[in-house]
Structure formats: C-alpha cells, structure tokens
Amino acid sequence: MSLVKPTHTGYFFGLSIVTLAERLRAGNVTSVELTQAALDSIERLNPLLNAFVSVDAPVALALARKADALLAQGQDLGPLHGIPVAVKDNIDTFDYVTTYGSAHFDGFQPDHDALCVQRVREAGAVIIGKTLTHEFAYGPTGDRSLQGAARNPWDARCITGGSSAGSAAAVASGMVPLALGTDTGGSIRIPSALCGTVGFKPSFACVPVEGVFPLSSSLDHVGPIANHVEDARLLFEVLAGRACAPAANAQPLRVGWITSGSFGPVDAEVNRQVYQAAQQLFGDALQETDELQTMAAGMKDTLQTLQRAEAFEVHAERMRDAPHTFDPEVRERLEVSREVKGWQYIRAQASQAQYKAAMARLFERYDLLVSPSVPITATEVNAREVRVGEQDIDVRAAVLSHTSAWNLIGLPSISLPVGHVRGMPVGLQVIGAAGEDDRLLQVMSRLFVRG
Template sequence: MSLAQPVHVGPFHGQSVVALAEALRAGTLTSVRMTQTALDSIERLNPILNAFVHVDAAVSLAQAHKADELLAQGIDLGPLHGIPVAIKDNIDTFDHITTYGSAHFAGFRPSRDALCVQRLREAGAVVLGKTLTHEFAYGPTGDRSLQGAARNPWDARCITGGSSAGSAAAVASGMVPLALGTDTGGSIRIPAALCGAVGFKPSFASVPLQGVFPLSASLDHVGPIANHVEDARLLFEVLAGRACRQSTSDRPLRVGWITTGSFGPVDPALDRQVKEAARRLFGESLQPTAELELLAADMKEALLALQRAEAYDVHAERMQQAPHLFDPEVRERLELSAEVRGWQYLRAQAKQAALKASMARLFEHYDFLVSPSVPITATPVDARQVRVTDQDIDVRAAVLSYTSAWNLTGLPAISLPAGLVNGMPVGLQVIGAAGEDDRLLQLIAQRSQSPR
C-alpha cells in the first residue's frame, strides 16, 4: 500500500526503521548523522508544515552521541537504539518544553518524563523534539493550538487531522522515521490517514498513561505513528514494555467489512479506493457485516457523555479561573462538556460496558473488522463544513465518525495508507479484538509490503 511522494518531503519519507537500524549496526550510518539529518529537515520543512513546536538540537545531538558511544562499546539497547523519535506535545519530557498546545502552559518544562518516554530512552531512542497537538488534544483537526495549525505535507493549505497533528506530519513528510501520539477518539489514526502514514492505537491500558496529559481517562491511548507496520510494532513493544507474542492459526481468516454508512456518510471515491485496498490485503476473507449499524448510535452517545464529563473534570478550575486562555473553539467544547449530568455519565459507563460485551460477541465471528479510517480527505485549515455525498456535515464529526467507537470499546485499531483520492491520502482501518494487538500487528506486517 505504498503512496506517491508528498509535495513537502524529507529524508526519512518511506524509510524503514529496520533498515536504518541495520545500517547503524553495519557502521554505514551513525545516530549523530541521522539526528543531524532530521534536524536539517526540520529547519527546512517546519516553517511550511508547523509540525514541531519545540526542538533543542544540542540536547538531541547529545543523546545521539551517547547512542553511538554505547554501540561502539558493544552495548546495544535494541531495535530503536539511536533512532530519532518525535514526541507529541501532550506527553511530558523533562528536557523539552511541553505546553500541551495551550497558553495555560506556555513555556512549561515538566520535572520528569512520561513513563512511555522513559521507556523510549531506555531503549536507546533519541528524543528529537515535541510535535504540535490540538490544544489539550481536544480536537480532531489539528488546527487549534497555542502554536497555530499543523499543515498537511501533501497540501499545506489543508489540515493534518488531529490531535496528533504534528507527529503525523513529521513522519509522513519524512522529517523523522517515528513519532509518538495519543488517541482518545481517533487522534493517532485520523492524522495518519489524512497524511499517509501508519497509525496504531493499542488496546486500552496496554501502554501506560503516566505523564501523559489526560483528556478522557476512560478513552485515552498512547501509540506509534510510523512509515511501516513493522516499525509501529517495534515502537509499540517498547511502549508496552514487552515483546509481541507470535500468533499461529491454521483457521481461515474471517474479516468483516463494516457496511458503508454504518457510522455516517463516506465519500464514494474514497470508499471505492479503501475497499479495493482491503480486498488486496485480505482477498476472499473479506465479507460485509452490517452488525455495527445497530450499535453506532449508542456508541456515539456513550462516547460523547464520557469524553465531555471527563474532559471537564480535568479543566474545571482552568475554566473558572482563566477561560480566556483557551482557544475559543476548545473553550466552547468545554462549555458544552459542563452540561453533562451525573446520571448521564453513569449511564454512559454502563453502556460502555455493554458495548464492550457486544463487541466481544461479534469478534467470536470475525478475526478483524475493516473500514475507511476517515470518510473524507483532508479539508482546508479552519474549514468546519464539508459536503459528503449529498450532505453538508461538520468536519470534526466526519473525521471522528469511523474511529471513535474503538476508543469507547478499547479495541486495537490501525490505520494503513490506502492510496490517494484527488491527490490526497486515505486510510484503511483494521480493528482487532480486545487484547489482540500482537496478532493484528503481526498479520498486517506480514501482508503489508514494507520496502527495506
């Protein structure tokens, strides 16, 4: 599922972390050289794409020197040793300013790393810098932040999607080979799809959230954005603190194509493109399934209540003491969030549990479910209406429509590049059963072509 080259392209576009690691160990590449190459590409491309919001070249190069010294001493910390990785700006890093995309935290420097970043450092990765997040990760477009809007490397007039906006733009453009994102309603998979990268949301609680600024405690996930599925798997193993288990099964694969329209309207050209990508990946195993149509409304209602109540809980004091510091659009969402009643929240929790059980029963009949990741291509920055088929719908509702259900139910889901529609990337989403992250990554990596 390879893509053509974006308009704004850097040296790591399409690069395999596996191949970079092999070159590093063969002595034909150094971490310092990789890191300097990344820094040079950021200097060239970031004024256009606004993917990075904080970079400290001296800090990054010092980490790279250390990585090279360790390898020279025969100390190899694993597949990510010496590899530059970008970190979303809602994830704490002690040596980089971390603003959470908000004026409330302008210039803030955490006292310690998030646990997921600590694990990256222990694996020898080079923390290159912080990438733009939609303010407090509360938005799927990536164009509402203290630092402005991230821009799509295929067309800088368009959104990246969010909230892991900068991470997706940084990887898809080739500024870095790997990045870390978070996903509460689609915030890894949406920008990965719209920018042409691989984005993986693991099962709920499989990656620790300690040191990640919360949006919605029952929906938040941390995961990788990469060029290739195998690279995403390597990063996931580090984040989860364990190696993926090998899965073997002689049973024929059962894959359900989520009936078009189950979660809302889909652009017809995009639908055809993604369905063809799914057929290439799964062949005759792909069969339509309409079961999700019966659950979609309940999923949306429960997720909205949970996310709104939990988001307001995080920001209640800031809303009372300094509401003017929020972006107006984010503040408006929080004002709506304040209206959720306690009984509505409790009912949403009960509905979430029931829907998880429903999905467990559905996965007794399927190994994977597939759909478009996002039903539209990237819209212009600041646009808030888009026409899909014969309907004018909210851009934010559209981009979230096929991803958010899997946050509610905590299932692993990956977005894969599925080609171009009208010159812009589209994504194929593959969803696995709860806890089946390893099998999902293994099977997709085997079936995807990742050039070395």
C-alpha cells in the same frame, strides 16, 4: 500502491527503522548523522508544515553521541537504538518544554518524563523534539493550538487531522521515521489516515498514560506513528514494556467489512479506494457485516458523554479562573462538557460495558473488522463543513466518525495508508479483538507492504 510523494520530503520519507537499524549496525551511518538529518529536514520543512513546536539540536545531538558511543562499546539497546523519535507535545518530557498545545502552559517545563517517554529513552531512541497537538488534544483537526495549525505534507493548505497533528506530519513528510501520539477518539488514526502514515491505537491500558496530559481517562491511549507496520510494532513493544507474543502466520479467515455508512456518510471515492485495498489484502476472507449499524449512534453518544464529563473534570478550575485562555472552539466544547449530568455519566459507563460485551460476541465471528479510517480526505485548515455526497457535514464529526467507537470499546485498531484520492492520502482501519494487539500487528506487518 505506488509511492506518490508529498510536495516536500525529508530524509526519512518512507524509510523503515528496520533498514536504519541495519545501516547503523553495519557502520554505514551513525546516530549523530541520522539526528543531523532529522534536524536538517525539520529546519527545511517545518516552516511550511508546523509539525514540531520545540526542537533542541544540542540536546538531541548529545543523545545521539551517547547512542553511538554505546553501540561502539557493543551495548545494543534494541531496534530503537540511535533512531530519532518525535514526541507529541501532550506527553511530558523533562528536557523539553511541554505546552499541551495550550496558552495555559506556555513555557511549561515538566519535572519528569512520562513513563512511555522514559521507556523510549531507555530503548536508546533519540528524542528530537515535541510535535504540535491540538489544544489539550481536544480536537480532531490539528489546526487549533498555542502554536497554530499543523499543515498537511501533501497539501499545506489542508489540515493534518488531529489531535496528534505534528507527529503524523513529521513522519509523513520524512522529518523523523517514528513518533509518539495519543488517541482518545481517533487522534492517532485520523492524522495517520489524512497524512499517509501507519498509526496504531493499542488496547486500552496497554501502554501506560502516566505523564500524559489527560483528555478523558477512560478513553485515552498512547501509541506509535510510523511509515511501516513493523516499525509501529517495534515502538509498541517499547511503549508497552514487553515483547509481542509470536503469532501464527495464518491468513485471517473472517474479515468483516463494516457496511459503508454504518458510522455516517463516506466519500464515494474514499470508500472505493479503501474497499479495493481491503480486497487486495484479505481476498475472499473479506465479507460484509451490517451489525454495527444499530450500535453506531449509541456508541457515539456514550463516548461523547464519557469524554465530556472526564474532559471538563480536568479543566474545571481553568474554566472557572481563566476561560479566555482557551482557544474559543475548545472552550465551547468544554462549556458543553460542563453540562453532562452525573447520572448520565453513570449511564454511559453502564452502556460502555454493554457495548464491550456486544463487541466481544461479534468478534466470536470475525478475526478482524475493517472500514475507512476517515470517510473524507483532508479539508482546508479552519474549514468546519465539508460536502460528502449530497450532504454538508461537520468536519470534526466526520473525521471522528469511524474511529471513536474503538476507543469506547478499547480494541486495538490500526490505520494503514492505502493510496490517494484526489492526491490526498486515505487510510484503511483494521480493528482486532480485545487484547489481540500482537496478532493484529504481526498479521498486518506481513500482509501490508507499502508500495
């Protein structure tokens, strides 16, 4: 996989924080210089990409100076020390306005950091700003928010995917080397696939969601977006508040390629490119598994019922008092969400438990499952239909189709950038067994070397 470049790139394009950390410690660069490089890249690229919705140079440079001073005193806080990091704008920060992408929270200033942000701060990272989220994270396209649409670094006419739209665009374009995202149905993995970054959704409840604006409490996850798996792993350790357990170096022996079409239509070129990448990574371990086909529709319905009821619960008073302060598309989703019945929600909870059990049985026969992260490449901003093969399908349903099941099951799942189709990035999704976050990250960090 050769390193094709997006139309415009920033300082951190393709860089690993492992390299940056070495340079910092060798005295070849300072955190202030890295932070200034990030600020310069943002200044240059953000007018085009709309990835950052809030940046504060003095705040960031003050953090960087502190990081440099600590390192000079021999106080090394670890691999994130002095590294510029972006935070999705649905995650609370005490020093940045946090809008959740919504006019309801225009200018809102939280009192406290989210717990995950606090951990990132304690690890010495320089929080450089907040990145665009689809309004209330309730949309997978990243083109509806208080601040408008984020733009894809590979073609600014196109969506980034969402809802962690700005985080993926910021890392993909090289404005920052690392960002925090959230993922309720694919919101880390979708923009990672469409923008060409590594995006990791950990196991459910592995990273605390305190201080993250809820979308759907039984499906919400926080995770890293990065250029490299190893970088994602290092940020994950900080977010989870623990070191990864060392994993055996063994090649995964049983990798299930989920039969194409199990989760809905897939663009033929995307499918070919992703399958080829999977073959290169896993060789003979790759075998086809058609066992998801019978479960896919039921898992989608179950997730939708849980998500709708939980999402409306969060917004009930706002929908009553100020419905027109929502983006019309988000409001329409909430209106549908209002109608889920209590008994249907209870059924969905029971179904979720059954699907989790079924998936645990499937993972007795596979080490990993793989599929495209997203079955298409990025569509144009505001487009809502896309032709896949012979069918016109809904863009939002399409981009969510391959990721959301793993929110329902709560399994660790990573999207890897495995090349381009028609000039736009495509992602390979690799799913691990329950609780096997460390193993998934370590195995993929070893196997997946970015071209």
